[in-house]
Amino acid sequence: MNKKLNKKKLLIVSAMGTIALFAIIATFNIGFVSSKEDGKLRDTNLSSVTMTNLMDFSSKEIYKGPSENSGKVAYITIDDGPSKYTDDIIKILNKYNAKATFFMIDGNMKIYLEQVKNIIESGSTTGFHSVSHDIHKLYETNTSAREEFDINNKTLFKIAGKYSKVIRLPYGSKPYMPSSSYEVLNSAGYKLWDWDIDTQDWKSTSTQIINNVKKYSKDRDNIVILMHEKKQTLHALDEMLKYLSDEGYEFLPIDQNEKPKNYWLGNLS
């Protein structure tokens, strides 16, 4: 009787132990399934994962912050270059595996030839930002704006053997651009990009730039950030990317074939 009881107790204890073990495995398993970041560990057979692996994995998770596949995308767009700051901007972008889009002015491309090539090499997108940077000249006739972007293309081809369809108008496409100019640009195949987060970096300190980004990116999954090649922007960039990266954003370059986001299409948030 006593022996039997002991045996029963033993059975109950070992059953509870097994349940507890399964619970632990299940808990970690959920961790694996929910993480898409580390493909190697995700595909690892659970039975071969040691406690060291698990601890290593979780510490990595904490260090890296939210997964790259959170679905949040930030397009970093940088106007008015290239400039003496371009190479340092690229260095900081690389630190975060970030790609940006550079909207370049014709005269600056001709001065900073190497920087144009460096942008291409870094995997960021080369876009155009006109020749004159002057709304009176750009909209003088229906075709003036298109002609300026055609000149940008000739310049880029001379420097790097490439063309680009991605453009941004100085001061944005609204309210200055007449619809006739917009139609001409569209028919020529240009993809016009505006923005939905203005860092106001041209008139701000580095701290203000970061605060603007924090304030306006709140609860938004897809953002197009307007920046310029300025000293204070360069100084704010590292902290800005760190913040957005921790918030789960992936930094993508604008693709040449992507449907643009602009005020005419009304598809910016």
Ligand SMILES: [Zn+2]
């Ligand atoms: Zn500009």
